[in-house]
Amino acid sequence: MTHPADPGCIFCKIVAGQVPSRKVHEDDQLLAFHDIAPWAPVHFLIIPKAHIPTLYDASDESHQALLGRMLWLAPRLALQLGVTNGFRTVINTGPDGHQEVGHLHVHVMGGPRPWARG
Ligand code: AMP
Numbered sequence: 001m002t003h004p005a006d007p008g009c010i011f012c013k014i015v016a017g018q019v020p021s022r023k024v025h026e027d028d029q030l031l032a033f034h035d036i037a038p039w040a041p042v043h044f045l046i047i048p049k050a051h052i053p054t055l056y057d058a059s060d061e062s063h064q065a066l067l068g069r070m071l072w073l074a075p076r077l078a079l080q081l082g083v084t085n086g087f088r089t090v091i092n093t094g095p096d097g098h099q100e101v102g103h104l105h106v107h108v109m110g111g112p113r114p115w116a117r118g
Contacts, residue, residue, distance in 0.1 A: 041111025
């Protein structure tokens with residue numbers, strides 16, 4: 001299932017290059033960039049380029065593969081950024097999950113503690 005870019009979505013704007021980001025990784029399906037308000041010394045987000053709003057909207061087999069790749073990528077990018085002592089991965093979903101940006105994303109947080117939050 002394809003999801004057209006949402007012109008009102010900040011992460012779609014980052015994918016389109018209309019809003020700047022500090023990129024960590026880019027391939028044909030995924031983008032990773034540093035969180036603008038980090039909770040930890042290293043805090044980046046991995047997003048699908050396609051506008052999948054939440055985990056509830058991950059539907060078909062291509063989305064299953066995409067979700068797998070997002071988690072597969074997390075430790076690799078963490079290591080590239082010097083995070084060798086572990087990290088947290090968080091996916092917030094919907095209002096009760098405190099999801100603020102309606103474009104699926106995995107938070108990856110690491111680095112020496114104490115952290116600002118989390
Ligand atoms: P969530 O509550 O899981 O939806 O988290 C959304 C995250 O996106 C927050 O940690 C924000 O700091 C982050 N964020 C929002 N806008 C931007 C942006 N333009 N560039 C980087 N990170 C952003």
